[in-house]
Amino acid sequence: MFELIMLGVEAIFQPANFLAVLIGVVSGMTIGALPGLSATMGAALIVPFTFFMDPIPAIGMLSALYCGATYGGSISAILVNTPGTPAAAVTTLDGYELSKQGHAGKALGTAVIASGFGGLFSVVVLIFIAPQVANVALRFADPEYFSLAIFGVSMVANISSGNELKNMIGGFIGIFLATVGMDALTGFPRFTFGSVNMTSGISFIPVMIGLFAAAEIFRQAESYVKNDTNTAISGLLPSFKEIWPLKWSILRSAVIGTFVGILPAEGGTVASFIGYNEAKRWSKTPEKFGTGLLEGVAAPETANNAATGGAMVPTLTLGIPGSSTTAVILGGLMIQGLRPGPLLFATQPKFVYSIFVAMGLANILFLVVGLVGAKGFAQVTRIPIYILNPIVMVLCLIGSYSLSNNVADVWIMLIAGLVGFVIKKAGFSPAPIVLGLVLGELIETSFRRAMLIFDNNALVFFTRPFSAIFLGLALVSVLWPFIHKTIKHHREANNIEESF
Numbered sequence: 001m002f003e004l005i006m007l008g009v010e011a012i013f014q015p016a017n018f019l020a021v022l023i024g025v026v027s028g029m030t031i032g033a034l035p036g037l038s039a040t041m042g043a044a045l046i047v048p049f050t051f052f053m054d055p056i057p058a059i060g061m062l063s064a065l066y067c068g069a070t071y072g073g074s075i076s077a078i079l080v081n082t083p084g085t086p087a088a089a090v091t092t093l094d095g096y097e098l099s100k101q102g103h104a105g106k107a108l109g110t111a112v113i114a115s116g117f118g119g120l121f122s123v124v125v126l127i128f129i130a131p132q133v134a135n136v137a138l139r140f141a142d143p144e145y146f147s148l149a150i151f152g153v154s155m156v157a158n159i160s161s162g163n164e165l166k167n168m169i170g171g172f173i174g175i176f177l178a179t180v181g182m183d184a185l186t187g188f189p190r191f192t193f194g195s196v197n198m199t200s201g202i203s204f205i206p207v208m209i210g211l212f213a214a215a216e217i218f219r220q221a222e223s224y225v226k227n228d229t230n231t232a233i234s235g236l237l238p239s240f241k242e243i244w245p246l247k248w249s250i251l252r253s254a255v256i257g258t259f260v261g262i263l264p265a266e267g268g269t270v271a272s273f274i275g276y277n278e279a280k281r282w283s284k285t286p287e288k289f290g291t292g293l294l295e296g297v298a299a300p301e302t303a304n305n306a307a308t309g310g311a312m313v314p315t316l317t318l319g320i321p322g323s324s325t326t327a328v329i330l331g332g333l334m335i336q337g338l339r340p341g342p343l344l345f346a347t348q349p350k351f352v353y354s355i356f357v358a359m360g361l362a363n364i365l366f367l368v369v370g371l372v373g374a375k376g377f378a379q380v381t382r383i384p385i386y387i388l389n390p391i392v393m394v395l396c397l398i399g400s401y402s403l404s405n406n407v408a409d410v411w412i413m414l415i416a417g418l419v420g421f422v423i424k425k426a427g428f429s430p431a432p433i434v435l436g437l438v439l440g441e442l443i444e445t446s447f448r449r450a451m452l453i454f455d456n457n458a459l460v461f462f463t464r465p466f467s468a469i470f471l472g473l474a475l476v477s478v479l480w481p482f483i484h485k486t487i488k489h490h491r492e493a494n495n496i497e498e499s500f
Helices: 002-012 015-033 039-050 055-080 086-100 104-137 142-157 164-177 204-222 240-262 268-282 294-317 324-335 342-347 349-382 385-402 407-425 430-453 465-499
Strands: none
Touching: 002 015, 002 055, 002 349, 015 039, 015 055, 015 349, 039 055, 039 324, 055 086, 055 104, 055 204, 055 294, 055 324, 055 349, 086 104, 086 204, 086 268, 086 294, 086 430, 104 240, 104 294, 104 349, 142 268, 142 430, 142 465, 164 430, 204 385, 204 407, 204 430, 240 268, 240 294, 268 294, 268 430, 268 465, 294 324, 294 342, 294 349, 342 349, 385 407, 407 430
């Protein structure tokens, strides 16, 4: 094992290969920070440039871009309330609040430290237990994916501050929006109202951009004052005393992100929501989440970056992509004449471990670049609103249109922005809607396929161990806010009695 790792280190630290990884990281961070340009799109854009490259620099650059873009999404999420990637959507809840309070540097520093740890943790898992963990993932079928998705969507009750009922309503709205378009099993159009543009469904990227970014621009435009300026920046980077208390939350999110990444579901997006929710569940002050907590930044950023290494486990060991980005990387492997699977480890050990080392190096590189650049990034918050907001709106328009070169996505983004502006006034959070939209298709298709395969026997969801575990966790997640309130009231009552 050690010898193979050293072979990988030797290969990656060749000047050409190191440069390829560095280009991948910088490109990924840039792409990730731009609204709408996800890691998947970035990898797809770079694949043609790898045609004439050797396998190690080609796949190393794609893997590094994947890691860099996943972290890069947090930059715009924190600074301008615009998630650069879907996986950074939940980072806006606390990250942007910290930015408004003048702690953008602390938020960015926490994000990059947590992201680096999560990414490196998942790479270690990838190196040492990839084949074993992949065997567990092989046991997952439609019942397990349905239960996992239900567990994910159960987070809506507790995912953001505010009324739990309103959060659940938002989640159901997102699930309903996921049903728009062609039926995945029958091909029958649903809720399209005769529009060709709606047959492919409603993508969550323009909806996400609209609900978070455009809605915030509309809100600021409504309350705009000519001499209004952003809060002065203080505390440019988090101190060790601020980071150390987050250690258990970061470690927990790293485990969650790696495990979710291994499953061929939604990768970092789902992992970030689960990581955030679990951090809030185990916190002694859950009511402070959403008001500007460093833990609210660290948990999702650790989880979504840990999902990168996890997603590479089934990609390399089984030839099954763990996320949409690894599906592109899988295509890059095929172009290089390499067939993923158990034989790849036996026939191309130097290549495999070079990719492991490349991902580890990518996480270290963006950690260094992120920490050095955090002070510069934070200065974005000092740009006057009347200059910054038009720039952000242009990026929103470009990001929405570039998804599929369709003007309809731009309209969806603008409509979502107006909806987000209105529902914010009514006390609704946009995060549950995004989560419901992300998981809606997986919930529907996995449930219907499971019912077809198992002769409409609904008990299969409770008799299969992993499925039953996820459903049990989902029930606990939904009831947890009410359980927590009951325990809190009981303790307060006991304290009052003891005082007398």
